[in-house]
């Protein structure tokens with residue numbers, strides 16, 4: 001028990017000055033938010049305000065200008081017009097022709113000094129461009145794949161073309177044309193993220209691949225590199241045979257597995273006699289050089305709208321397939337406008353290797369040609385064991 005003689009000392013401790021100190025201490029413990037605000041105010045007061053606003057503005061507009069140049073160059077490239085003939089860059093009131101740029105380079109140069117862009121007064125549409133567009137439309141129709149942008153309507157007239165960034169980017173596809181509507185309102189859109197924990201696991205028939213050495217031509221359609229395949233190539237699945245029409249590439253992969261994306265993906269597009277599409281996706285991961293991709297890259301056209309014929313019989317698509325051919329299966333859509341639904345998708349689980357050099361070459365042409373993943377909307381995804 002405490003001796004009574006100590007009691008006055010305890011009472012002294014509870015006198016007003018000590019009580020006040022105790023209150024302040026507990027307030028700062030229980031109100032950390034308040035002290036944070038005070039600290040933030042202090043920092044704001046100490047920070048120089050005006051220079052921040054002044055320096056940010058020009059950087060933003062220079063970036064916008066650089067992006068604008070990129071768009072103009074890309075359009076010129078798509079139209080088959082060389083950028084140097086079509087563009088005039090005005091820098092601080094002076095007209096200056098931009099340095100010739102390789103057609104394959106879609107990005108604006110880092111040093112782009114432009115503050116304003118104007119079309120050269122004497123720019124004449126290149127007659128080759130419309131021929132290329134017609135050829136592209138025909139190729140797309142033959143392949144059963146959506147025609148690339150610009151194939152039908154041509155350029156100019158303020159039309160916005162679908163793309164992977166900017167105002168024609170994936171978020172706008174559904175509004176660009178009435179026939180692209182399903183891109184925005186569809187409930188079975190591709191690509192998707194495949195979450196293994198919610199897949200339907202169980203036995204499934206193997207995909208029967210019947211690919212033989214074939215003739216093909218490689219097309220740069222402005223959105224990807226596509227190989228139009230002639231010859232006897234087909235898969236059999238779900239009691240139906242689907243003929244291989246073409247395959248093409250996306251960088252990075254469009255589909256994700258457990259939220260992981262891969263370096264690239266190949267989409268092998270097949271069609272059965274009823275007109276239904278079946279796409280086999282082969283994921284690509286960095287590793288050894290890929291023999292089939294080496295052949296395709298050898299004949300890769302660098303200019304949008306160009307087509308290069310491969311030597312007959314050189315293409316054996318079996319070289320692209322992984323040993324383990326188990327797959328995820330679901331119903332989805334084309335991943336480019338018009339985003340048509342009712343496509344049978346089979347994503348092979350085992351990725352195939354592609355070398356860093358092979359990746360780099362494609363990435364230089366197409367830094368990003370992957371549509372973002374789309375909502376599942378309760379779709380069943382089969383995990384074929």
Ligand SMILES: [Zn+2]
Nearest residue numbers: 248250267335
């Ligand atoms: Zn694709």
